[in-house]
Amino acid sequence: MSSRRRALGLCAAALSLGLVAGCGGADQAAPATSTAAQPVSTADLPKAQPGEVHLFGINDLHGNLQPPDGSNGKVGTYTAGGAVYLAAHLARLKAAYPDSAVLASGDNIGASPLISALFHDEPTIDFLNAIGVAASSVGNHEFDHGVAELRRIQQGGCGLDGCSPGEPFTGAKFPYLAANVTDADGQLPAGSKPWTMLELGGHKIGVVGVVTPDTANIVMPEGIRGYRFGDEADAINKNVPAMEAAGAETVVALLHDGGAQQTHGRPADFNGCEDIAPGVKALAHKTDAAVSVMLTAHSHQAYNCTLDGKVVTQAASFGRLVTDVTLRFHDGKVDASAVNRVVTRDITPAPATAKLVDFYAAQAKPRAERVIGTAAAPLPAEPAPAGDSPLGDVIADSMLDAMSSARAVAAFMNPGGVRAGLSGGNITYEQAYTAQPFGNQVVAVSLTGQQILNLLEQQWDNASKPAVLAVAGISYSYSETAPKGHKVIDGSVRMAGEPLNPVAVYRVSTNSFLAAGGDGFTVFTQSSETLVGPIDLDALETYLRARGAVAPPGGRIEKR
Secondary structure, three states: OOOOOHHHHOOHHHOOOOOOOOOOOOEEEOOOOOOOOOOOOOOOOOOOOOOEEEEEEEOOOOOOOOOOOHHHHEEOOEEEOOHHHHHHHHHHHHHHOOOEEEEEOOOOOOOOOHHHHOOOOHHHHHHHHHOOEEEEEOOHHHHOOHHHHHHHHHHOOOEOOEOOOOOOOOOOOOOEEOOOEEEOOOOOOOOOEOEEEEEEOOEEEEEEEEEOOOHHHHOOHHHHOOEEEOOHHHHHHHHHHHHHHOOOOEEEEEEEOOOOOOOOOOOOOOOOOOOOOHHHHHHHHHOOOOEEEEEOOOOOOEEEEEEOOEEEEEEOOOOOEEEEEEEEEEOOEEEEEEEEEEOEOOOOOOHHHHHHHHHHHHHHHHHHOOEEEEEOOOEOOOOOOOOOOHHHHHHHHHHHHHOHHHOOOEEEEOHHHOOOOEOOEEEEHHHHHHHOOOOOEEEEEEEEHHHHHHHHHHHHOOOOOOOOOEEEOEEEEEOOOOOOOOOEOOOOOEEOOEEOOOOOEEEEEEEHHHHOOHHHOHHHHHOOOEEEEEEHHHHHHHHHHHHOEEOOOOOOEEEO
């Protein structure tokens, strides 16, 4: 659904694929096979028919090895998810359908809970290896730490800060597919492939993988420098002839991109496809007819469609659903259908997976439970009326404090970098990490007053909604109805309590993602200097320890 415009990974209703606007052909929602009263899971599976092959699709696991909490652990009204239950349901599916394979559509890792993230997401890759994933597309979060780290995840070896506990990390046993990710020479990231071939039940199935082109805007620019993220359908279509030449009888596309149903206030049927986002239809229409199945991702939603003769699905996120795709081969043809099955928790947990999860949970526990500060009241991540969030402002305060020795006078924090709020009372390291999990460096840059004005105006460059930065040391007012480029009210900007001087040079603090132009804030790249400070989470911990009980900040931005 984060990687640095982190809210993108989770705000499904706002997502679209941004491809061709129109789409023709017969678009038909798949019949609803689940209801609020009768979820589809893996009990009482239909008997396999001759010539039948199954593919089990998951997406956007994000390292959720332990059962996710709250709404993240539900599908509709049903509690779902957790690696021990996902493994158990997959084992049941494989027993019923031995001619089968597990496929993933990206964001297996990144923005992960501490049990995975503390160990460079190696526990999640070990889990995916154990359940027999045959292939995965890359997701935007696979690029969180750049193409070099993606190669390590694929090929194995220790992280830059040393090896994780447990067995040596040998990398993913499955290929990462990145057909639309190329450098200037047309080469894919080292270790990745455009497509792979599955042989199941005597049939060959081509599998191609792509990722949203928006990845270029939402991960650390340095980590992907020199790579472009091309049109997804074009990349899929380009590789179809090679797969067919290798004997593929049909093609399955793993796409780390997707949309959402528009249910107009009604609960969404996870096997329905009500008023699906136009971008999903557009992508199905543009993709080669040889593709019979499109397993989508990124928007963390559940749907199941037949669009332009293709089965198009998504299995929510965090391991709460499995898409069970049936391929029936007959008379030189392939019929495809799918059902999203709930990963219920009423099944005996998989013992081997429980052992893996328990090991890493025990390794993470001492650090996770360490108290690093106190909040006098809840610090929400949700935006206040003016657009910034209370927790975002506190993080900006911590970045300003971290660079005070460098004479920084203001700080800026991107809203998508704040993934969860903090409750009142004691703040543990795990809670702080959950709120700010990306490990960016705090930096100070030098900008003129006019450049700072230009930076503030870039908050409204986003096509769907403004990306209002949380701030410290600066205050201003804006008019939402003013023309683009003139939102900030003249004379309202104050730096360190003084009116902004357009020709003066100010040193301001931010994170390394924004400093590199992330989220489209390219003004930061115009800085005349860059000074490097601590990791952002370390800065937040230092700030919380020094301040005692932190209260929600007062308003710094005014919307008129």
